[in-house]
Amino acid sequence: MxxxxxxxxxxxxxxxxxxxxxxxxxxGSDSKSESGDSKDxxxxxxxxxxxxxxxxxxxxxxxxxxxxxxxxxxxxxxxxxxxxxxxxxxxxxxxxxxxxxxxxxxxxxxxxxxxxxxxxxxxxxxxxxxxxxxxxxxxxxxDNTELGKEIGKTAAEFINDKFTADDKAQVTVIGYPSTKVLKERADGIKEGLKENCKDNYEVIAEVDGLEAPEAQSNVESVLSAHPDANVFVGVGAGAMIGSNEALLQKYGKGKIPENVGVITTDVTEQQLNSLKAGNEAVRSIVGFEGSxxxxxxxxxxxxxxxxxxxxxxxxxxxxxxxxxxxxxxxxxxxxxxx
Structure with a gap:
């Protein structure tokens, strides 16, 4: 409601x-002529x-x-x-x-x-x-490059815990390069992965996904071409919501493998509920001011x-x-x- x-x-x-x-x-009145400070x-x-x-x-x-x-x-x-x-x-x-x-x-x-x-x-x-x-x-x-690096660093913590040089994470980067700040963010994600991972990942795909339906469709295509794709990092809420839904469709709620995860930024109620539930693919969120x-x-x-x-x-x-x-x-x- x-x-x-x-x-x-x-x-x-x-x-x-x-x-x-x-x-x-x-x-009402001409707002520019009213007296008092800006808060009044x-x-x-x-x-x-x-x-x-x-x-x-x-x-x-x-x-x-x-x-x-x-x-x-x-x-x-x-x-x-x-x-x-x-x-x-x-x-x-x-x-x-x-x-x-x-x-x-x-x-x-x-x-x-x-x-x-x-x-x-x-x-x-x-x-x-x-x-x-x-x-x-x-x-x-x-600072979108630094935000991207923080997303990459957070994803690296997950990757370093789950993968090795002999068993590398199959990473998909979900971005939106036509928007300058989101291109900077995606580039930062890749820098953060490179700086913090231990030679235990490879980027197998880069797809668009500003909004959830586009992200879901593109991640489904990635999963079709790369059935072992397991880590999805992205520039915003749409990337997380869409990829999480694609993974739920593939595995089912409560059946997501422990080495499969989604890490992005933005803060929406749907993202938070997925993270709190603990039985979906959402593993971590890099937020801003809070709610x-x-x-x-x-x-x-x-x-x-x-x-x-x-x-x-x-x-x-x-x-x-x-x-x-x-x-x-x-x-x-x-x-x-x-």
């Missing part, structure tokens, strides 16, 4: 966006992200909507369906409607640089989530910092997010915030 409600809310928001951009939901003001925020079909983004954006509603801010949250031309048009609408802040999670960062400069020239704050863009007030980013709620709160804090007039210049232009492992010690606490 909860997922249905979030889905409905997101759909309604998208329809509103197409009609009025960042238009005020209460027909009411702002207009336009948010465009790559895809709401991605389980991680759908979960985090649902929690971010709750944060925005609690603040009483006007907002439009919409995805571009991984189409940069659509995203440029969405940002144009946000500028025209007079947003105080635009957050972009780019389909193609280079494609939105010029329109984001137009927003800055119009005295609108711009925040990029994920890419170190130039024409922004601040970027909220991950969806934790990430939404951290994002909201970035909004407030930017809107307060804080300067993000030079080395401070990129604000790096935290990375931490999800373990049996913290999984229950994280699940509470999903």
């Amino acid at each position: 909860k997922k249905k409600i979030v889905s409905i809310l997101l759909c309604v928001t998208m329809v509103a966006a197409m009609a009025v951009g960042c238009g005020s939901k209460d027909g 003001k009411k702002y207009k925020v336009g948010i465009t992200i790559q895809s709401l079909s991605n389980a991680y983004w759908a979960g985090v954006m649902g929690k971010l909507e709750e944060q925005l509603k609690d603040k009483g801010w006007d907002y439009t949250l919409i995805d571009c369906e991984d189409n940069s031309a659509t995203q440029v048009s969405q940002i144009e609408n946000f500028i025209t409607s007079g947003c105080d802040l635009i957050m972009v999670h780019p389909s193609d960062a280079k494609a939105v640089e010029n329109i984001c400069k137009e927003a800055l020239d119009a005295d609108i704050k711009v925040m990029c989530w994920d890419d170190p863009m130039e024409n922004t007030t601040a970027n909220w980013v991950l 969806n709620e934790d990430t939404a709160k951290a994002c909201m804090e970035m909004y407030e910092r930017i809107l307060s007039g804080e300067k993000f210049e030079g080395d401070d232009h990129n604000v790096f997010r935290t990375i931490k492992p999800i373990t049996t010690d913290n999984i229950d606490e994280i699940l509470k915030g999903m």
Whole structure:
């Protein structure tokens, strides 16, 4: 039921966006003229992200909507369906409607640089989530190479425990190279494996898998060509959910061999439940701030910092997010915030 409600809310928001951009939901006052600090003001925020079909983004954006509603801010949250031309048009609408802040999670960062400069020239704050863009007030980013290395290191711990030089792990890397940050992440995964494994693995396949259906289909193809494929590492939630489902189809729940595993990043409720269950292929997750709620709160804090007039210049232009492992010690606490 909860997922249905979030889905409905997101759909309604998208329809509103197409009609009025960042238009005020209460027909209220000019947000830029209100007094008080950034935590008391009411702002207009336009948010465009790559895809709401991605389980991680759908979960985090649902929690971010709750944060925005609690603040009483006007907002439009919409995805571009991984189409940069659509995203440029969405940002144009946000500028025209007079947003105080635009957050972009780019389909193609280079494609939105010029329109984001137009927003800055119009005295609108711009925040990029994920890419170190130039024409922004601040970027909220991950060091995707380092994140990838951490995924590779975590996978190496599993591989070193289960495999030897005479019995090598058959590794599949699930990526999405058409998106720059995800290519960096996948490259980091391979570096992390190389640095931490003990000559006991080989990469037998590299496939796309941003979203779960694509990942599942591609992993099924890998399993058909390489029946002994046993370790699957990937760049996000879709890679984990899809490959886990493919392995459940192959072996059955509770029958996954102990040397078969999936290790990726992102934090979704489905991933966490699979990890906690202990009878599926999910072995480890490299997380960020914590739960969806934790990430939404951290994002909201970035909004407030930017809107307060804080300067993000030079080395401070990129604000790096935290990375931490999800373990049996913290999984229950994280699940509470999903």
